[in-house]
Amino acid sequence: MANMAVAVGGTPAPAARPTRRNWVPYALLLPGLLWLAVFYAAPMFTLGSQSLQEGNVYDGYVLTGNVGIYPEALSEYWPHLLRSLGYAASATIAGLVLAYPLAYYMAQKAGRWKNIMLILVIAPFFTSFLIRTLAWRIILSDGGVVSDIVHTTGLINLLDIMGLTQGGTLLNSKFAVMAGLTYNFLPFMILPLYAALERLDPRLMEAARDLYASGWETFRHVIFPLSLPGVVAGTLLTFIPATGDYINSRLLGNTQTVMIGQVIDSLFLRVLDFPKAAALSFILLVMIVTLVGIYVRRAGTEELV
Amino acid sequence: MSSNPDLNSLAFRAALGRGLVSRRTAMLGMAGLGVAALSACGSAGRNQGSNGTATGGASAEDLSDSEKVVNWSNWPEYIDVDDDGNRPSIDAFAAATGIAVNYTEDYNDNDEFYAKVRPLLEAGQDTGRDVWCSTDWMVARLIRQGFVQELDYDNIPNGSNVVDSLSDVEFDPGRKFSLPWQSGFAGIAWNPASTGGKRIESIDQLLNDPAIKGRVTLLTEMRDTVGLILLELGKDITSFTAEDFDEALAVIQDAKDRGQLQGFTGNEYTQPLASGDIAACIAWTGDVVQLQFDNPDLGYALPPKGFTIWSDNFVIPNMAKHKKNAELLINHYYDPEVMAEVAAWVNYIPPVQGTTEALVALDPELAENELIVPTDEVLSRAQVFRGLTDAEESDFTARFQSIVVG
Numbered sequence: 001m002a003n004m005a006v007a008v009g010g011t012p013a014p015a016a017r018p019t020r021r022n023w024v025p026y027a028l029l030l031p032g033l034l035w036l037a038v039f040y041a042a043p044m045f046t047l048g049s050q051s052l053q054e055g056n057v058y059d060g061y062v063l064t065g066n067v068g069i070y071p072e073a074l075s076e077y078w079p080h081l082l083r084s085l086g087y088a089a090s091a092t093i094a095g096l097v098l099a100y101p102l103a104y105y106m107a108q109k110a111g112r113w114k115n116i117m118l119i120l121v122i123a124p125f126f127t128s129f130l131i132r133t134l135a136w137r138i139i140l141s142d143g144g145v146v147s148d149i150v151h152t153t154g155l156i157n158l159l160d161i162m163g164l165t166q167g168g169t170l171l172n173s174k175f176a177v178m179a180g181l182t183y184n185f186l187p188f189m190i191l192p193l194y195a196a197l198e199r200l201d202p203r204l205m206e207a208a209r210d211l212y213a214s215g216w217e218t219f220r221h222v223i224f225p226l227s228l229p230g231v232v233a234g235t236l237l238t239f240i241p242a243t244g245d246y247i248n249s250r251l252l253g254n255t256q257t258v259m260i261g262q263v264i265d266s267l268f269l270r271v272l273d274f275p276k277a278a279a280l281s282f283i284l285l286v287m288i289v290t291l292v293g294i295y296v297r298r299a300g301t302e303e304l305v
Numbered sequence: 306m307s308s309n310p311d312l313n314s315l316a317f318r319a320a321l322g323r324g325l326v327s328r329r330t331a332m333l334g335m336a337g338l339g340v341a342a343l344s345a346c347g348s349a350g351r352n353q354g355s356n357g358t359a360t361g362g363a364s365a366e367d368l369s370d371s372e373k374v375v376n377w378s379n380w381p382e383y384i385d386v387d388d389d390g391n392r393p394s395i396d397a398f399a400a401a402t403g404i405a406v407n408y409t410e411d412y413n414d415n416d417e418f419y420a421k422v423r424p425l426l427e428a429g430q431d432t433g434r435d436v437w438c439s440t441d442w443m444v445a446r447l448i449r450q451g452f453v454q455e456l457d458y459d460n461i462p463n464g465s466n467v468v469d470s471l472s473d474v475e476f477d478p479g480r481k482f483s484l485p486w487q488s489g490f491a492g493i494a495w496n497p498a499s500t501g502g503k504r505i506e507s508i509d510q511l512l513n514d515p516a517i518k519g520r521v522t523l524l525t526e527m528r529d530t531v532g533l534i535l536l537e538l539g540k541d542i543t544s545f546t547a548e549d550f551d552e553a554l555a556v557i558q559d560a561k562d563r564g565q566l567q568g569f570t571g572n573e574y575t576q577p578l579a580s581g582d583i584a585a586c587i588a589w590t591g592d593v594v595q596l597q598f599d600n601p602d603l604g605y606a607l608p609p610k611g612f613t614i615w616s617d618n619f620v621i622p623n624m625a626k627h628k629k630n631a632e633l634l635i636n637h638y639y640d641p642e643v644m645a646e647v648a649a650w651v652n653y654i655p656p657v658q659g660t661t662e663a664l665v666a667l668d669p670e671l672a673e674n675e676l677i678v679p680t681d682e683v684l685s686r687a688q689v690f691r692g693l694t695d696a697e698e699s700d701f702t703a704r705f706q707s708i709v710v711g
Binding site for chain 2: 056057058059076080137138141142143166167169171172253254255256258262263266267268269270271272273
């Protein structure tokens with residue numbers, strides 16, 4: 001990466017080229033490439049190197065090329081990896097279900113309320129992620145309104161049967177972690193969906209109606225396919241950060257809901273087992289890239305992303 | 306904001322940046338550059354003899370006389386604050402010596418703080434701090450690694466006021482490198498509203514009572530959690546073996562598997578304990594005394610089979626630029642009158658002789674609280690977790706953490 005950046009920056013347009021302006025786009029790329037080289041590629045190298053070192057923090061680390069750390073980390077923490085992917089997928093699906101109607105309404109029906117609704121979607125970002133997650137502790141706590149409602153309606157029994165809660169408490173459960181993840185990443189789902197749906201030409205829907213399509217058929221054959229870029233962007237923006245998140249599971253979960261981000265945090269900061277933490281980070285990275293790759297291919301929008 | 310036509314492409318660019326393309330490209334680039342760059346990395350550790358032969362670390366030129374300032378990092382809510390938000394004991398120090406104190410509450414967690422300063426200390430650089438307060442075992446590690454400087458007692462004449470029980474400790478014989486700031490016990494706290502009025506007074510009850518199932522938290526601080534459980538098992542925490550440690554871990558694992566535990570916490574247990582989301586937990590004395598001001602019903606018990614006592618200690622890191630000022634600051638707090646002011650606010654156990662008498666004058670009721678001024682009988686049941694070797698520390702921490710995040 002660093003070499004690339006230098007090569008690109010250091011090579012003006014060859015004399016053979018007809019115009020002198022050809023180097024301009026490359027020069028424009030340079031700041032971004034440098035940024036990536038320093039703050040992305042270089043840390044990646046360090047991380048990669050760290051995963052292959054052996055030793056401890058007191059006596060120092062030596063690079064031994066110990067690739068065995070990868071299967072070791074994987075066999076020890078695969079449940080956490082799977083759990084993280086599962087929670088992130090649940091939060092993504094829940095987010096999509098919640099966000100789609102809202103985004104559609106905002107984009108097509110809200111009229112002059114559009115701006116206000118958009119501001120409301122973004123407003124939570126004015127407080128920190130941590131504060132918002134801590135607020136969920138209060139929202140879901142025993143004796144709170146939400147807790148009362150799920151108890152009087154019997155919904156809590158359903159959640160218990162589904163294994164999302166235990167013993168009738170909402171907080172510190174699978175349900176709380178998934179709800180927190182869904183909430184925290186919802187705006188990342190709404191905004192791309194809104195952007196895609198906002199561009200939707202209402203005349204296409206009128207045409208569908210003229211051709212005797214029902215509401216469902218219009219959605220199925222016109223609206224949804226045209227919004228697919230927004231769906232793909234929204235799901236990626238939700239799924240990827242949600243997989244690595246460790247705040248929601250730490251603040252809203254219990255000892256059975258630990259996600260991979262928490263494990264990496266613990267290995268880096270407490271156990272000081274840097275190689276294993278680095279290896280786990282890479283495993284997570286590869287898993288996400290693979291899954292996202294398959295997803296994008298299946299969604300048939302490869303040319304878009 | 307709303308009808309910006311570029312929003313769509315912006316969203317995609319964001320996806321691009323976070324998702325596939327950039328990562329794939331970056332990975333290819335990495336593979337291309339190969340192992341050569343990797344092998345350039347690696348790091349040297351520094352252990353100055355593992356058996357207490359530490360000699361103290363590197364010092365920088367002391368600017369104390371020209372720069373009248375001292376940078377002190379401490380735990381949150383760990384000093385006296387008056388109604389106007391001022392810190393009277395610090396202001397008094399500044400008024401008396403003309404030295405300004407930059408007091409920063411950025412010490413939230415021993416491990417986290419260590420992770421933050423270690424690279425600087427290892428590289429022999431100034432951490433930007435002249436003094437901070439680390440827990441016993443972290444002080445042991447800092448001394449072992451030669452990351453802290455010897456104190457100059459010529460600048461700390463009040464240092465002789467340190468209470469006898471803490472004047473000579475295993476990890477720092479003769480208190481060459483550290484002096485205690487506050488001490489406290491780890492015991493059991495409960496919220497009667499959430500336990501159905503039940504008192505939770507032993508570790509056995511904490512880990513087994515079905516009335517509090519799923520509403521129990523333990524501390525992420527290994528020495529307190531494992532220490533209390535070892536004591537419950539009848540072990541001596543000043544001389545336990547690796548087998549004893551395993552036995553204690555098995556007890557925690559069992560409680561976890563049965564769903565008795567809600568989780569492991571640092572300081573953040575206080576709010577949920579007050580609200581009743583946590584029914585009972587392992588807690589630190591000062592926190593609970595403070596919580597009891599608002600909710601006198603909260604219960605606190607020192608387990609009958611013994612409990613842990615810890616101290617947070619002043620240390621001066623290597624390359625500190627204002628070592629003498631830091632020592633004068635420590636000296637200031639070793640004046641019993643000053644320490645009494647702090648104790649009245651933070652509600653932990655002051656380590657300075659004469660503080661009790663000063664506290665009686667300041668607030669007689671507090672001076673009767675055995676969690677702040679413990680009786681000899683209480684102190685005799687308090688134990689200190691023994692020092693660990695490097696290898697033990699790595700091994701024990703890894704195994705304890707694998708339960709915490711398991």
